[in-house]
């Protein structure tokens with residue numbers, strides 16, 4: 558993405574489009590913004606990379622960002638809450 | 649042995665509000681993992697996360713009669729857990745920045761600098777154990793005002809409205825902070841993958 562406000566022919570600059578990229582990825586962008594972003598990306602390699610890696614960042618965290626509570630920690634929690642009798646033994 | 653619910657809909661709110669222990673145990677079982685994930689990522693410390701969870705659930709149980717059912721049980725518990733984590737953090741470091749303070753990052757800091765294209769590297773090559781560990785470290789580098797928004801929205805999968813409700817901020821604030829958090833993390837991951845590719 559060009560730090561200088563580099564306009565492609567008749568289009569928007571990288572800088573101008575940056576703010577709307579999450580809306581675009583989440584499907585919350587107005588149609589006109591979608592068209593602008595897609596038109597811009599055709600000619601701008603940097604913005605294509607940013608959009609693709611931004612989407613991938615979100616996907617990786619969504620799929621691999623969760624940490625399960627260790628079973629022993631969960632047992633300690635149930636006991637601390639005086640819920641030892643209700644502890645699940647199935648896991 | 650209790651039957652454990654698999655969904656929030658199966659929790660009996662009336663029994664829960666009346667202080668029924670079995671109903672509360674179901675809630676703990678159902679939400680412990682999700683709340684632990686939030687507590688761990690906010691604090692960056694597994695032992696602290698355990699303490700946060702204990703304190704949060706005790707506080708939830710004490711205040712259970714005040715649970716209105718206006719928001720769902722999940723967002724109510726996320727909110728208690730996040731507030732517990734913040735209170736404990738402030739006791740330890742009284743100068744911690746709060747979620748209410750304006751985001752300190754100006755748009756110039758958000759300009760992408762890394763253009764290494766790692767999006768299409770197959771996941772088996774991309775996601776080494778070290779890479780997953782780095783993803784966790786990168787979250788710890790997020791500014792405090794952005795961190796919970798990203799955890800709740802993108803990792804936990806809450807809706808924009810639920811995140812706003814949990815953190816007491818507007819949906820517009822959720823969206824703009826989420827975007828900043830994503831750009832920040834994209835930058836960190838790009839640095840990491842570029843460096844690894846060059847090695």
Ligand SMILES: [Zn+2]
Pocket residue numbers: 558559570571597601602603604605
């Ligand atoms: Zn561009």
